[in-house]
Amino acid sequence: MKVDVILGLQWGDEGKGKVVDVLTPDYEMVARFQGGPNAGHTLEFEGKKFVLRSIPSGIFQEGKLNLIGNGVVIDPALFQLEVEGLEEAGHPLQERLCISKKAHLILPTHRLLDAALEKAKGDAKIGTTGRGIGPTYTDKISRQGLRVGDLFHDFETKYRNAVLRHKEILDRSDLGYDLTALEKQWFKGVEKLKEFRIVDSEHLVQRYLREERKVLAEGAQGTMLDVDFGSYPFVTSSTTTCAGACTGLGVAPNQIGEVFGIFKAYCTRVGSGPFPTELLDEDGQRMRDQGNEYGSVTGRPRRCGWVDLVALRYAIRLNGVTKLVMMKSDVLDTFKRVKACVSYRVDGKVTDELPFNLETNLEPIYVELPGWKTDLTEMRSADELPDEFNHFLAFIEKELGVPIAIVSVGPDRSQTIIRT
Ligand code: GDP
Ligand code: IMO
Numbered sequence: 001m002k003v004d005v006i007l008g009l010q011w012g013d014e015g016k017g018k019v020v021d022v023l024t025p026d027y028e029m030v031a032r033f034q035g036g037p038n039a040g041h042t043l044e045f046e047g048k049k050f051v052l053r054s055i056p057s058g059i060f061q062e063g064k065l066n067l068i069g070n071g072v073v074i075d076p077a078l079f080q081l082e083v084e085g086l087e088e089a090g091h092p093l094q095e096r097l098c099i100s101k102k103a104h105l106i107l108p109t110h111r112l113l114d115a116a117l118e119k120a121k122g123d124a125k126i127g128t129t130g131r132g133i134g135p136t137y138t139d140k141i142s143r144q145g146l147r148v149g150d151l152f153h154d155f156e157t158k159y160r161n162a163v164l165r166h167k168e169i170l171d172r173s174d175l176g177y178d179l180t181a182l183e184k185q186w187f188k189g190v191e192k193l194k195e196f197r198i199v200d201s202e203h204l205v206q207r208y209l210r211e212e213r214k215v216l217a218e219g220a221q222g223t224m225l226d227v228d229f230g231s232y233p234f235v236t237s238s239t240t241t242c243a244g245a246c247t248g249l250g251v252a253p254n255q256i257g258e259v260f261g262i263f264k265a266y267c268t269r270v271g272s273g274p275f276p277t278e279l280l281d282e283d284g285q286r287m288r289d290q291g292n293e294y295g296s297v298t299g300r301p302r303r304c305g306w307v308d309l310v311a312l313r314y315a316i317r318l319n320g321v322t323k324l325v326m327m328k329s330d331v332l333d334t335f336k337r338v339k340a341c342v343s344y345r346v347d348g349k350v351t352d353e354l355p356f357n358l359e360t361n362l363e364p365i366y367v368e369l370p371g372w373k374t375d376l377t378e379m380r381s382a383d384e385l386p387d388e389f390n391h392f393l394a395f396i397e398k399e400l401g402v403p404i405a406i407v408s409v410g411p412d413r414s415q416t417i418i419r420t
């Protein structure tokens with residue numbers, strides 16, 4: 001048995017949470033493999049809406065095991081809030097959720113360091129989610145991180161040493177902070193975390209595969225935010241591509257099965273950094289309004305633009321995408337014409353490969369297609385879809401060379417059309 005992977009092909013917020021929830025019935029385990037509470041994965045069903053940060057999106061379905069993998073970074077204080085929110089809404093988690101011993105802990109000082117680093121950058125700031133993601137992965141890579149498994153062995157000393165190291169940097173910054181209050185919340189969160197099964201997750205995943213039990217790996221962020229291949233330095237600090245599922249769960253490359261690549265029918269990004277197809281006009285505002293494009297973690301307005309097939313082609317190759325999932329098709333329902341960027345003109349030369357530098361001398365070249373001007377939100381099967389929309393799908397499939405297996409026409413679980 002192989003692990004199927006779902007991941008974002010753009011700059012995050014493609015709708016991964018919704019699709020994981022839709023596909024969960026086919027799987028026995030759903031596992032997050034990277035990122036942390038910088039993610040906000042939204043699910044809507046039966047008139048209810050949930051935004052998940054660290055907990056995998058298979059959590060609402062009975063009999064499914066959800067794993068927070070070793071590649072994830074976890075903040076106990078935010079984890080506790082997330083758990084309590086779900087428990088209050090009547091969703092029991094104890095039986096359904098387990099956490100890797102090797103997942104790294106986001107300490108309160110990591111969050112403060114994130115804020116201090118952003119402040120020091122001034123106008124050049126990345127626009128992080130402020131959740132301490134960068135500093136936690138920095139400590140991981142520099143071999144100074146604390147892991148969930150450390151909570152059970154002389155943790156106080158390790159924690160104090162890390163805090164002393166962080167305070168040296170913090171005290172040189174001009175960030176004011178109250179660590180005591182943050183620590184109180186954090187240690188309460190640690191007690192909550194300990195109520196869950198803390199597991200040797202790589203063994204668990206491998207056991208599932210040996211027993212022919214299907215595993216779905218849930219990515220966070222998106223390929224264009226990948227620390228190697230994204231729009232560096234305006235990226236997150238983890239491997240958001242398919243390779244991250246291998247290192248973030250402990251599976252070999254030849255144990256990867258289907259790779260579902262998710263994208264919006266247009267494109268968005270939050271925070272700073274280049275965005276070749278960004279629209280600063282009425283069309284962009286219309287996408288933001290129709291698509292309710294405001295960040296699910298920070299509430300920030302998302303930047304909007306046309307779908308970028310150059311970036312998607314790149315993402316498809318890097319991830320070995322076998323099936324595409326197109327989200328938020330309904331957001332373009334009222335547009336008379338829709339556009340797709342098929343290539344870039346860089347320094348006067350046309351290219352369909354993503355260049356090293358996305359910031360300068362880059363002009364997107366668009367193909368314009370007729371809009372469908374039809375409400376898609378009530379449609380549930382492929383044969384109801386209007387011709388112009390099918391034409392748009394066929395055009396994208398031809399340009400990208402991968403079939404669009406699923407089309408989403410609204411935020412609810414039911415607003416999903418399976419095409420193949
Ligand atoms: P994720 O981070 O990839 O899980 O995506 P987010 O949850 O951050 O952002 C996607 C947003 O779009 C959420 O508010 C979803 O409820 C919403 N959404 C998902 N699919 C659709 C869709 O097909 N149409 C519309 N209108 N909204 C959708
Ligand atoms: P999901 O999983 C969209 C962005 C931030 C910032 C950059 C670095 O919901 O798709 P970080 O806090 O990770 O150091 O911020 O990455 N970012 C996201 N944008 N969706 C996300 O997650 C994101 N997680 C981080 O806005 O530009």
Ligand code: MG
Binds near residue numbers: 041296
């Ligand atoms: Mg999101």
